[in-house]
Amino acid sequence: MKHLHPASDQGYDPEAVEAKWQERWAAEHVNEPDLDTPTRPFYNLMMYPYPSAEGLHVGNMFAFTGSDVFGRFKRLQGYDVFEPIGFDAFGIHSENYAIKVGTHPAELIPRNIANFRRQLRRMGGMFDWRQELSTTDPAYYKWTQWIFLQLYKAGKAYKKLGAVNWCPECKTVLANEQVIEGYCERHPGVRVEQRNLEQWYFRITEYAEKLLRHLDDASKMDWSESTAAAQRNWMGRSEGADITFKLASGDGTMAVFTTRPDTLFGATFMVLAPEHPLVGQVTTTAERSAVEDYVRATAAKDIVSRRVGERDKTGVFTGGYAINPATGAEIPVWIADYVLMEYGTGAIMAVPAHDERDLEFAEKFDLPVVRVIDENERLIASGSFTGRPASAAIGDITHWLEEKDLGRGKVQYRLYDWCISRQRYWGPPIPVIYCEDCGAVPVPEADLPVLLPPLEDFRPDDSGTSPLARNEEWYFVSCPDCGERGHRETDVSDTFLDSAWYYLRYPSTEFDDRPLDPSRTKTWCPVATYIGGNEHAVLHLLYARFLAMALHDLGHLEFDEPFLKFRAHGLIVKDGAKMSKSRGNVVIPDEYVARWGADTFRMYLMSLGPFQEGGDFRDAGISGPRRFLDKVWDLVGRCVSEDAIGEINHTVMVKWHQTKHKVSQDIEDLKYNTAIAALMELLNVLREVQCHEQRVVEDMLVMLAPFAPHFAEECWERLGHERSIFSASWPSWDPSLLVQDQIEVVIQVNGRTRSKVQVPRDADEATVVAAALADEKAQRHLVGKSVQKRIYVPNRLVNLVVG
Template sequence: MYDPSAVEAKWQTWWEENGTNEPDLDAAERPFFNLMMYPYPSAEGLHVGNLYAFTGADIYGRFRRLRGDDVFEPIGYDAFGIHSENHALKVNTHPMELIPSNIRNFERMLRAAGLMTDWSRTVDTTDPRYYRWTQWIFVQLFKAGLAEKKEAAVNWCPKDQTVLANEQVIGGLCERCDAPVEQRMLSQWFFRITDYAQRLLDNLEWIDWSETTKTAQRNWIGRSDGARLHFPLAGAAGGDGDRIEVFTTRPDTLFGATFMVLAPEHPLVERLTTDERRDEVETYVRAAAAIDLVERQKADEREKTGVFTGGYARNPATGEDVPVWVADYVLMDYGTGAIMAVPGHDERDFNFAVDFGLPIVEVVRSRASLPEGADPRHVPPEEDVAAFVQHTSDEILINSGRFSGMEADAGGRAITEWLAGNDLGGSEVNYRLHDWCISRQRYWGPPIPIIYCDDCGAQAVPEEDLPVILPYVEDFRPTATGVSPLARDAAFHATTCPACGSAARRETDVSDTFLDSGWYFLRYPSTEFDDRPFDAERTRKWLPVSSYIGGEEHSVLHLLYSRFLTMVLSDLGHLDFEEPYDRFRKHGLLIREGAKISKSRGNVILPDEYIERFGADTFRMYLMFLGPFQRGGDFRDSGLAGPERFLKKVWDSVTAAAESGRKGFDDPDVERALHAAIRQITEELEALSYNTAIAAAMDYLNAVRFGGRTASIDEVRPLVVLIAPIAPHVAEELWARLGGASSLFDHAEWPTWDEGKLAVDEVELPVQVNGRLRATIRVARGAPEEVVREAALAEAKVSRQLDGAQIRKVIHVPDRMLNLVVA
């Protein structure tokens, strides 16, 4: 009788004792790096979402191994960060004590799941032997000028009391705790990822990734092609070369710019403000500073406010002086902190112009809407002045001087070239992507390896002095001041300058956990080396990653950052490739009985109880049978019965075949079904279509067992190999019972199909109803009457003749004809 717990315990022990999942990284002839996104070790333990992702990746790795690849499948723990620290605060346990316990529990659960993991190369981001090299990477970027400290408006989570990267703010809320995010001006460390924006964008054209993931990255990088235009200051504020600069994607509308708006923080506000306007402007600027920047970003939802500075700038196209206003809907952190306002073609500018009585000029219109014979240089305004142009294909410039009548896009380019020739602007590309804020004002993370000296400035910790060890700080609670808890440890932050030897102080911020995960895959093949982050020869052999499977939620954070770090390390000569993953595929998400899985709903699924009751193989198979792996599925407890029955039938059929000792094929239909199953399962596993691969295996088993027949060894041995990636424990046991050398994954070969065996000798058969020909069907030569009749009834022309009628008699001449007599 099939006993999953006994079988799985036996083979997990065998794998561990024999090191069957630990490939020789130096001797491997066909290296295949199969990577899964490593988890953070939460106190709750491994949840079903983790196991869904890991199982999908593991199946693909086992499949490639059975096809002859030397598969390396490591795993580790993303154990630093806010989530782990917050839980430690909640349970009043120091993270240095809590996290190792969580990791031990995770490893127990991962081993129970039957993953093909090389446990000898596990990484833990909280281990100084690992974060030494995280700090080393920071130092490399610092030396290359790609890590810099600057004061900027940053996202501040008041609940987690730390800075967040832009990518960690979702709809104005902290992506970890859902608290409303505030904006603060703080001095923070940034990685200059914007220097790599275009390369990150360009490479998306050729990397083999899920298209939705590439689209998410394109949108986040957000390239905008436009122009930087110069509006010279006018009047008393003006001077040689003094100007307001704006970036616009619509230079074609420049002739319609009738006023300008500056952010309250813009450095030219004070200079442009006239004496009679100063009190009002300063009052407004102070009030704007008190408004949270997240609230200011909701420009479309808030009432427009603003004040006139009293100053003017000259529109470089018209030569006219236009008033300069200050308004809090313009943000210093976006673009240049100034906009040219074109109320005739922008709804926000229109509303502002109406509220404050500013002029509105139309400069773009659909050619079809122009009055016949109208001069495009002098077109009267539309009656509906709020009819904004939405960039139609036939729009042209009007009221735009010598550019009038030109197609809008071409006119915009011509205006930009004209301005460039007069040193009043030029083409420019902007990106939505901002530099990566790397500082965190928390305790649980790798200290940023920087030393501050009053004489020498910021100095990188010498590489030979790494790692900067995270000390045990008993009071590790964050503060609302923006100062890291490490600042409370005088013994930590007091040090000497590596350049001059004077008294100095350490940086007390820690780095973002996404830096930990941005390079972890590089460490796996080189874990035994303590004198380098990644061995050159090992890295050359095993990287880039052959296959990476993970969640869509990481498409902007982890995946973008790891691409950036790989490019930097390549540019600095540490790697000979610039994209980290040859292939990335996203997996879908699970729901439970129609509802999203979450703690608040009380429907979180922990695998332990299911694995204990049904076994890991049944649970793995069920998860993959829920639906297409890349889309996800609906978890229902009742669904486990199907995979459980299937594996029991496989067990019974294989053990019966082994006992009988019979070999060969005595039924050509079964042999044909086997080759069809081999082809389909092979193709479906390669495409990660695990649910249909399982269905094909079930269909084949039904063919083998049809009519109560006992299978031969040759009929079931290939089936054991075919299901091995999905149900590895039972496959190992049945392989051994069929006389195979252990382990199956070391000795079995993936079955191949014979196209000749798939061919079916068919005949065309006329189908009559009451003696009249109604259809012609194709069936296998020698097909029995019940098969022919079923095929005939499936034909629409036949079924229409039988509507409401009763079949009285069936006349079947094998391979010749079928006649249905109805009344």
């Protein structure tokens, strides 16, 4: 390693500087806060990466750097910052990739992780590597299984039949994103089907109302509005009523959910989802074969194309009738795949006059359309409700139904329970044992973890169950309750479960007898600032919130919202599109870091655009930040080798304090690009007046440290400091120096800028207007006209309106 003399006036050599400080930070434990007795704990969390074979790309680096800048800023403000890192390494993507390259994931993943670790160290993140975790580590997934058991025991985990995508060629279940326009991603000619399989679910819907309510509670969460909006959207709360329709045959009823009970008099037919349990009962003999054909055809469609694909209305008449409780009319019952079993009651009352979808269906099958609301939004043809405003009738009719016990006001959510089952190999086995006598029995906590067996061949096979079922030695176990022969659950859990609680594990990674240490958790959680991509706005962030609420209710957590502040970072765009593997426009940061240094690269990424909006990656601009660092390096050299000028002139003084104010504000707001620009402006002023006063340069280095940490450390040391710059404190400013004594006030005539005058700060209106009227350039635009109005904005402008 190159030796660097502290006071060297040699040029800036990023490679040597960065290696030196990375080594020293590790040796001196600079990035490791006291986890047990911190003075001012601050949990700075970044969404952990998914270690793919390609390594981190520039988009990931942008996000990590932005989070690290914030953590370092808080550190300099005197907080004990905990900035952990880990790896989200289970899941179907890793598994498919492993199958593709023919290497076992257990071998592949550690290799990928090692590469990620190298990249993350190289960029100079302030990570506390003591607390590193990987979700694939049995020491981690033992507790993922433990969490499943807690939820299971509390009745928050259950098993039911669920519709899934099934590829007859792969003989396995596919995630929605693996179904491309109805065909299997891996088998372009093979249509994906829908199958009903037993799956494990978590009861997230129990928390729908609370999940929604907290989004508007500033004391619980301060989140990017776009993220909160996405969650509201996903939960899809709607108010309406459940209404009961009697079947005309006299035996039984069918329930529907509607948001428009006011249109009840216009319901001219009913539609059931093809899977609806009542279908068999309402279907008449004459229609049975047609109905059965339709039900079969629907089942053969995959879920995705049913929801997204062809939107032409299809359906068949069941032959059965229901009675409209408002009109007493017998109306036909149809089945159609535009009604979804998962939403509401899986059945609707169709009001074609006031619902586009129902209208389309009615027109196609020649069903009656009855208008019940006029152009003034008042009810018509609605019995005693005729004439009522539709908005009021919603409540009126609901009330009337409640009185007659035919319906009930209801809040319906779009949110459905979280399916955590995966019929795959690469995940934590769900800790359940099936016994012929005892049924599903949870694995005793003392027996955790249920280790994922090292299967040689982990490919999904013809059986349609997880490959784990093939390993007899693992599969057959004795029942924990009765000791008779039983077998293990072969589903593994969703990766979203791994990531729903990882933030809780970081402070407690060294404990192997408990998932989280109560004292550590109390000290550090909930997370102070969480930064991540908005692609996880719904699933990951919602599941993590749900799990915190569930664990809170079960007495494991004192809080019920995991992330106090969440900010979504922007996307790095390349060639007009988001940087992603599938678009083939990813840029790997390594060569840039090697050529320019991590500090220059960090600064470049942070100056591309506002952090929360992202930016456009073009490598052309990277020389700018490097030139800036070279100039600062040179300035520090002057501090060391030349006598400082004794007095800081007024221009420098004002710029210095303005910069401290602006950079502090901008970093707090994640406006890193303008913070960097402000530092550049300060440098330009210092160079212009040839000032190299050490007090100013030191403040500048502290402000630069979040962006260019190694560089700032080295310069700090060159200035004679022995302790890390991160032990220094963030500079404060003198508010009285933020404004100049002499202010340049703009003179406008009819709103157009014509001149400027220098006046003392806070001069009174009369003085400034007099100066404006006396101004030669302004006068040119005033000749022959009279001033009709004078607008004065203190310390900014005078506008003379003339006519």
